[in-house]
Amino acid sequence: MTGVGLAVVGLLLCFVGLRSIHLALLACGFALGWLVAEGLGASVAVAAIVAACAAVVGWVLARVVFRAALFVVGGLAGGVIGAKLFGLLEGDDGNVLLAVIFVVAVAVLTGLAAQRYHETAAIWACAFGGAGLALSGLGRIWPNTLGFLRTPDTTAEAVLSAAAWLVLGALGWTVQRRLVQQPRQAPV
Numbered sequence: 772m773t774g775v776g777l778a779v780v781g782l783l784l785c786f787v788g789l790r791s792i793h794l795a796l797l798a799c800g801f802a803l804g805w806l807v808a809e810g811l812g813a814s815v816a817v818a819a820i821v822a823a824c825a826a827v828v829g830w831v832l833a834r835v836v837f838r839a840a841l842f843v844v845g846g847l848a849g850g851v852i853g854a855k856l857f858g859l860l861e862g863d864d865g866n867v868l869l870a871v872i873f874v875v876a877v878a879v880l881t882g883l884a885a886q887r888y889h890e891t892a893a894i895w896a897c898a899f900g901g902a903g904l905a906l907s908g909l910g911r912i913w914p915n916t917l918g919f920l921r922t923p924d925t926t927a928e929a930v931l932s933a934a935a936w937l938v939l940g941a942l943g944w945t946v947q948r949r950l951v952q953q954p955r956q957a958p959v
Contacts, residue, residue: 774911777805781908784848785901785943787950792840793830795897799847800829802904803878806854809907810870841893842886848896849881850874855903855936858922859929890951898943902936 784798804825808818833843853874861870884892910921919928920935 774908774913777802777908777911778905779908781901781903781905783901784851785898785905785939786946792833792844795844795893796830796833796840796847797826799844799851799897799900800826802900803829803847803850803854803874806851806858806904806907807870807874810854810858811867839886841889842882844882844893845885845896846878846882848885848893848900850878851900851903852881852896853877855900855907858907859933859936894947894951895944898947899936899940902940902943905939906932906936 780798780801783794784802787794801822804822805818807825808821813821829843829847833840853876854870856877857870857873881892881896885896906920910918914921919925920932923929923932
């Protein structure tokens with residue numbers, strides 16, 4: 772069930788992340804918490820608790836610091852992207868300290884890009900962060916067949932996983948751009 776939940780949260784973030792800033796905050800926080808906890812070897816229950824806490828903390832932080840909301844959304848989504856990149860590059864053999872430094876660096880850079888380039892960078896971050904989480908969820912659902920989407924063991928698996936991530940992220944970016952460009956109708 773956890774793989775399905777990860778895939779659903781990832782797909783929501785990938786395809787409609789910026790349409791609702793609240794959804795983007797909660798999904799990014801959840802994704803970041805899950806991927807970091809899982810990368811550090813946490814059990815499913817601990818990863819779920821860490822992910823839920825990260826979702827709430829990310830949402831509260833963005834609400835309290837409203838002017839920095841795009842930075843926070845970009846930073847959380849950038850953390851997801853950093854965790855996915857680290858998983859693709861290091862697999863299961865990664866150093867915990869190096870993982871934390873790498874994820875934080877990507878998160879800060881993505882947050883700064885979102886703050887500077889607004890919707891364009893935030894949509895990019897949500898799309899690729901969600902795509903990474905969705906693929907990790909698929910790897911959890913079918914570990915024998917698609918486990919390489921979560922942690923590739925060979926170079927060929929890493930290349931295939933990266934290609935799938937780029938394609939799904941680009942598709943999510945395209946969908947989100949169209950959703951954001953559509954005129955928003957007033958509620959009835």
